[in-house]
Amino acid sequence: MDLRRMYYFNATVKYQSFSRAAKSLHISQPSLSNAIKTLELEINAPLIERTTKQFQLTELGQQFYERSKSLLAQFEVMDTELKELAKGEQLEIRLGMIESANHWFSQVIIAYQKQYPQNQITLIDTLYNQTVRQALLGLNVHGVITNQHIVDQEIKSELLYTEPYVVLTKKDHPLATKEKITLVDFAEESLIIGMPEFQTSAQILKAFEQENITPHIQYKIERFEMIKVLVEEGLGIALLPQQYVNHHLSESLISRQVHSDFLSRSVYLSTMKDRTFPESIRKLFELIKSMH
Known part of the structure; x- marks a missing residue:
């Protein structure tokens, strides 16, 4: 045929x-x-x-x-x-990437390029569950670093790490010096959050729902970097993944732990189960799993 x-x-x-x-x-x-x-x-x-x-x-x-x-x-x-x-070690490696993993993944790239300097790495924003699946099965990416645990007979999701969400405020905000912060403290605050369709926002809103608290959402923003800017301008406070706010905060901002049993998330490396990768791509995956 x-x-x-x-x-x-x-x-x-x-x-x-x-x-x-x-x-x-x-x-x-x-x-x-x-x-x-x-x-x-x-x-x-x-x-x-x-x-x-x-x-x-x-x-x-x-x-x-x-x-x-x-x-x-x-x-x-x-x-x-x-x-x-057939190309050997002169490949373009394409990865889907969540914004909050940018800092630690840059360290992965530094280590990887020392071993495979000829390979090119292309990073693609992959934010939705269905987009992740389509990107993998459509062979648009070799792997995806995502905060979505994808249960699929064709996709393998390996846990990289679990992290809490932390509150980001200006240093002169009352929460910056409060002894213990809980979600109750957010009821009267202007909350800056990501877009509702993002997994991060869904997890945060679910945590409020589980503690029977209604947050006052003032702004919905697509990018974490813009959320940080609005917090710095005093327009509200935000809940962001710890890995993201641990680095490159301006002197006017501070992050604090929030005491909640529901406010955390897991990050995964997702790949196609039955796909065969060259050694250089497998090595990149090994670095991702060891350096997060």
Whole structure:
């Protein structure tokens, strides 16, 4: 069976249209139609219903699509792995990265580049659960450092560390000198938080919910760095991961522990379970797991 025709068939199903699929494949629509017809002749059965105006697969076509989709995905992984292994130690290594891991990961890069100076490292923001999964299975990244524990039969999540959230305030704020800070202290404060769809924000809000406290959220900000700026300007206080605020704080800011049984998070290294990596990529993963 011709792999190219299988690929054309999958594209046609994906776009639910011969014309749109042909455009995405950069071939003519008649060429695509002929390839599908040839495939059906090989199987000796129709794959696509041609008696209705709406695009529809036959029962056999649906089964063929599910199986061929899996085969094409395996072929793509194999093709990528072989090309990477052939390149040896001159690779572009692509990693998804949460913002709070930037400082300690920079130390990983320093150690790694001493051993593999020819390899290029590309870091990509990967913030949502589904985005992480798609990036890994789509072979857009080799691994992801994430605060999301992904339970998936195709993805492996290895715990790197667990850390608390700490409160970030100006040094002249009352919480800066309070003997013991709890979430109750946040009820009357202007809280600066990340976007609601981020895992970090969801964990923080869940902690407030578990302690039956309603926070006063004044600002929702996408980047931790901007949150730090607003705190420094006296516009509110923030809860941020300890690893992030441990470094490069201005003289006007201070971080303090918050006493809560619910205010912590775990960070993971996520990779595809069955993907084979060159030695230089495996070495990077080893450094990540040992240097966090």
